[in-house]
Amino acid sequence: xxxxxxxxxxxxxxxxxxxxxxxxxxxxxxxxxxxxxxxxxxxxxxxxxxxxxxxxxxxxxxxxxxxxxxxxxxxxxxxxxxxxxxxxxxxxxxxxxxxxxxxxxxxxxxxxxxxxxxxxxxxxxxxxxxxxxxxxxxxxxxxxxxxxxxxxxxxxxxxxxxxxxxxxxxxxxxxxxxxxxxxxxxxxxxxxxxxxxxxxxxxxxxxxxxxxxxxxxxxxxxxxxxxxxxxxxxxxxxxxxxxxxxxxxxxxxxxxxxxxxxxxxxxxxxxxxxxxxxxxxxxxxxxxxxxxxxxxxxx
Ligand SMILES: [Zn+2]
Numbered sequence: 041x042x043x044x045x046x047x048x049x050x051x052x053x054x055x056x057x058x059x060x061x062x063x064x065x066x067x068x069x070x071x072x073x074x075x076x077x078x079x080x081x082x083x084x085x086x087x088x089x090x091x092x093x094x095x096x097x098x099x100x101x102x103x104x105x106x107x108x109x110x111x112x113x114x115x116x117x118x119x120x121x122x123x124x125x126x127x128x129x130x131x132x133x134x135x136x137x138x139x140x141x142x143x144x145x146x147x148x149x150x151x152x153x154x155x156x157x158x159x160x161x162x163x164x165x166x167x168x169x170x171x172x173x174x175x176x177x178x179x180x181x182x183x184x185x186x187x188x189x190x191x192x193x194x195x196x197x198x199x200x201x202x203x204x205x206x207x208x209x210x211x212x213x214x215x216x217x218x219x220x221x222x223x224x225x226x227x228x229x230x231x232x233x234x235x236x237x238x239x240x241x242x243x244x245x246x247x248x249x250x251x252x253x254x255x256x257x258x259x260x261x262x263x264x265x266x267x268x269x270x271x272x273x274x275x276x277x278x279x280x281x282x283x284x285x286x287x288x289x290x291x292x293x294x295x296x297x298x299x300x301x302x303x304x305x306x307x308x309x310x311x312x313x314x315x316x317x318x319x320x321x322x323x324x325x326x327x328x329x330x331x332x333x334x335x336x337x338x339x
Contacts, residue, residue, distance in 0.1 A: 048095040048182055056090045058133050058198060059107040060147055066097030068186045069179035078175050081105045098183035104153055104174025111149035111206035115178045117170045118144050121221050131206035135196040136181050139188035145178060151309055154210035159232040160218055168221055168229055171214050209309045252314055253294045259317045280305055281317060
């Protein structure tokens with residue numbers, strides 16, 4: 041399929057039409073001087089600019105942009121791991137093989153916009169994967185870094201007519217990848233920065249529906265869970281609704297739209313919490329024939 045894109049500018053337009061913004065680079069993928077990734081992500085260049093840029097110095101894909109079909113563009117840069125996932129996440133746009141064995145990239149959408157980067161390290165503190173969002177870009181095909189002559193190779197591209205809505209928050213994506221790489225690499229992979237991404241306002245939540253927040257609060261109340269304020273950004277703690285809990289292991293913020301059980305029941309967006317609490321009615325919609333839950337993304 042790669043031969044189809046004889047000119048990189050045509051490929052950049054294909055990417056654009058799939059909701060990915062290409063950036064011209066120099067020196068095998070370095071950012072051009074003065075590139076402001078955040079500003080570009082907030083105001084992406086128009087299609088004509090994308091289609092006429094000079095990509096002879098390489099191409100990167102801008103991250104943290106909002107996707108026309110919902111969600112935000114996020115990338116996984118996997119340095120060590122098998123070249124398969126147990127499932128392709130919904131929202132997948134482009135998968136490409138990286139510059140060496142076990143290295144690959146995935147560009148997909150997540151429900152929320154990840155600020156900056158979450159690193160995944162193994163128990164020797166070796167970096168095994170990075171998840172990148174707003175403020176960053178990732179080198180992509182047909183870039184060939186000077187020290188890595190193989191460059192990247194397109195594996196899967198969800199071109200026109202094949203777009204799935206995101207089904208994961210950036211944190212759920214990070215936790216899923218952590219668990220999967222831990223299994224595959226037979227080591228204990230941990231996340232670096234993920235709490236700061238949520239707690240220090242580095243996390244833009246999906247716009248919350250006040251109705252959904254109220255339903256979640258009511259359902260927790262019906263289950264006898266009393267929530268007490270436990271920090272800034274609206275964090276509250278209480279007993280976890282998903283395990284036999286004697287202490288307040290459960291945190292939820294209706295301000296950030298996020299939740300977490302600190303003993304491991306899970307974490308994610310308020311939408312995923314509502315789903316797990318069995319709150320479906322009133323928030324179930326159909327999109328392109330697919331049943332979806334929550335209305336935060338689609339207003
Ligand atoms: Zn729990």
